Amino acid sequence: MARTAHSSRLRCCLLLAVFVSQFVERVCGVWPLPQEIQQSGDSSGLSPQLFSFTYSQDSAAQTGCSVLDTAFKRYFSIIFPDFTKEGLHDMWLEPKAFVVSVSVKTRGCDGYPDEDSDESYNLSVSDGQAVLRSVTVWGALRGLESFSQLVYRDDYGAYFINKTEIVDFPRFAFRGLLLDTSRHYLPLHAILKTLDAMAYSKLNVFHWHIVDDPSFPYQSRTFPDLSKKGAFHPFTHIYTQSDVMRVIEHARMRGIRVVPEFDSPGHTQSWGKGQPDLLTPCYKGSMPSGTFGPVDPTVDTTYRFMERLLKEVKFVFPDSYVHLGGDEVSFACWQSNPNVGKFMEKMGFGRDFTKLESFYMESIMNITAALNKTSIVWQDVFDYHERPRSQYVVEVWKQGCYLCEMRRVTKAGLKVILAAPFYLDLPIPTQNWARYYGVRPLAFRGTKEQKKLVIGGEVAMWGEYVDATNLHPRLWPRACAAAERLWSNEEKTLNADLAFPRLEEFRCKLVRRGIQAEPLFVGHCKQEFNGL
Numbered sequence: 158m159a160r161t162a163h164s165s166r167l168r169c170c171l172l173l174a175v176f177v178s179q180f181v182e183r184v185c186g187v188w189p190l191p192q193e194i195q196q197s198g199d200s201s202g203l204s205p206q207l208f209s210f211t212y213s214q215d216s217a218a219q220t221g222c223s224v225l226d227t228a229f230k231r232y233f234s235i236i237f238p239d240f241t242k243e244g245l246h247d248m249w250l251e252p253k254a255f256v257v258s259v260s261v262k263t264r265g266c267d268g269y270p271d272e273d274s275d276e277s278y279n280l281s282v283s284d285g286q287a288v289l290r291s292v293t294v295w296g297a298l299r300g301l302e303s304f305s306q307l308v309y310r311d312d313y314g315a316y317f318i319n320k321t322e323i324v325d326f327p328r329f330a331f332r333g334l335l336l337d338t339s340r341h342y343l344p345l346h347a348i349l350k351t352l353d354a355m356a357y358s359k360l361n362v363f364h365w366h367i368v369d370d371p372s373f374p375y376q377s378r379t380f381p382d383l384s385k386k387g388a389f390h391p392f393t394h395i396y397t398q399s400d401v402m403r404v405i406e407h408a409r410m411r412g413i414r415v416v417p418e419f420d421s422p423g424h425t426q427s428w429g430k431g432q433p434d435l436l437t438p439c440y441k442g443s444m445p446s447g448t449f450g451p452v453d454p455t456v457d458t459t460y461r462f463m464e465r466l467l468k469e470v471k472f473v474f475p476d477s478y479v480h481l482g483g484d485e486v487s488f489a490c491w492q493s494n495p496n497v498g499k500f501m502e503k504m505g506f507g508r509d510f511t512k513l514e515s516f517y518m519e520s521i522m523n524i525t526a527a528l529n530k531t532s533i534v535w536q537d538v539f540d541y542h543e544r545p546r547s548q549y550v551v552e553v554w555k556q557g558c559y560l561c562e563m564r565r566v567t568k569a570g571l572k573v574i575l576a577a578p579f580y581l582d583l584p585i586p587t588q589n590w591a592r593y594y595g596v597r598p599l600a601f602r603g604t605k606e607q608k609k610l611v612i613g614g615e616v617a618m619w620g621e622y623v624d625a626t627n628l629h630p631r632l633w634p635r636a637c638a639a640a641e642r643l644w645s646n647e648e649k650t651l652n653a654d655l656a657f658p659r660l661e662e663f664r665c666k667l668v669r670r671g672i673q674a675e676p677l678f679v680g681h682c683k684q685e686f687n688g689l
């Protein structure tokens with residue numbers, strides 16, 4: 158890989174020397190690659206004091222549209238990072254007006270993005286103006302991001318944009334990123350910054366793996382003891398209701414959905430601290446050993462508790478999806494417990510504990526269905542019960558033949574999300590980004606209908622070895638490789654060597670915007686990381 162990277166670098170330098178004037182920064186384009194993009198050498202200058210975003214007259218959204226009003230401000234400072242109204246006037250000898258006019262077909266400024274949101278947009282940049290058209294405000298956000306990436310500076314700091322035509326839409330509707338806030342607590346700023354970088358990469362689902370065995374940082378209104386006793390610290394290492402609302406609003410402003418995960422029946426050790434009779438007591442011989450296993454699926458109190466918790470989750474998190482986990486349940490404790498044994502007998506499960514888990518997961522999925530939510534579960538749930546009795550979304554996470562699993566799940570008529578090849582938590586070298594880039598989510602044998610059930614993929618950043626000190630460099634720019642795989646046309650983005658210079662440039666853009674994205678190879682950014 159190092160060699161490949163090196164040769165692309167050389168190729169890019171040659172291109173630079175031959176075609177591009179040494180004073181103008183090379184413009185390789187937009188990341189992730191738009192479905193169609195045509196650029197020309199006609200460039201126009203931009204001067205911040207005469208630059209503006211406006212709503213075009215025919216737009217359904219007008220001033221007062223929260224999502225776009227704030228996006229205009231945000232992108233102005235992203236495009237002109239060091240502009241202050243007072244200084245710098247003399248730098249632009251002939252300031253010229255430039256207007257970006259935005260036209261959105263449907264208003265919907267106060268809603269939330271969802272599974273069916275249309276994120277398509279058309280962007281046309283010409284001399285002195287740009288026209289951005291989209292169906293929804295979420296599509297307009299994607300177009301503003303592309304616009305911001307087209308602007309470049311020369312060595313004197315002047316701003317330019319070239320004549321460009323873009324027609325763009327995502328390949329997959331679900332382009333997720335998982336953060337794990339149980340194994341290490343991530344302060345709010347780390348989550349918000351991740352959402353910023355997701356928007357730059359056009360990722361659109363924040364999968365919040367908010368609780369797990371090690372800690373329960375979610376401060377529940379209904380069950381305050383869960384975080385009081387189950388968080389690493391009851392005051393400093395929790396997410397209050399207002400923290401959660403801030404995350405959801407920050408995400409909404411960037412067209413990002415927030416899908417919370419309350420993983421059970423396994424991965425619940427921390428829940429047991431604040432909710433005494435929830436977990437199964439494990440036995441040693443005929444006596445309880447004092448340790449606890451997964452959630453106890455044999456008692457009514459469990460389902461009443463889960464129902465109240467999920468009701469709260471429905472109220473707090475507006476997204477129509479909720480992730481119910483269901484992975485890696487250890488059966489040893491259930492096996493040891495005589496009450497569980499009796500229950501198994503009564504239900505006719507024999508000694509097959511996968512049936513017990515299926516029984517539990519089905520009950521929980523029925524609760525979410527009654528709350529009008531779509532359940533996502535890890536693939537274990539499907540594997541135990543390949544003939545699904547209800548509709549749910551399967552997330553494929555196991556290494557090995559993940560495409561075989563995609564094939565089985567879609568054959569059963571269920572929607573599927575691919576995470577297995579996008580685990581980023583283990584520190585493989587950054588230069589191996591192409592490993593994620595090379596993933597082909599639809600490369601399994603199956604009908605057109607089956608392929609349509611693949612709704613997307615997800616980057617997973619588990620927290621065993623990750624906290625706020627190393628989160629961003631471990632995510633970026635490797636997550637960008639997955640982001641392009643999930644957004645762009647695969648046929649046009651199969652060659653990692655061709656993508657490399659564009660990714661390098663995008664990584665520098667992330668760095669300039671304050672994201673600690675790791676370097677991909679020897680080189681420099683025009684503006685190095687500023688330490689903030």
Ligand SMILES: *[C@@H]1O[C@H](CO)[C@@H](O)[C@H](O)[C@H]1NC(C)=O
Nearest residue numbers: 177184196197198199200319
């Ligand atoms: C943008 O325009 C400049 C100046 O004409 C040119 O050197 C550069 O190659 C153009 N970039 C693209 C991507 O067309």
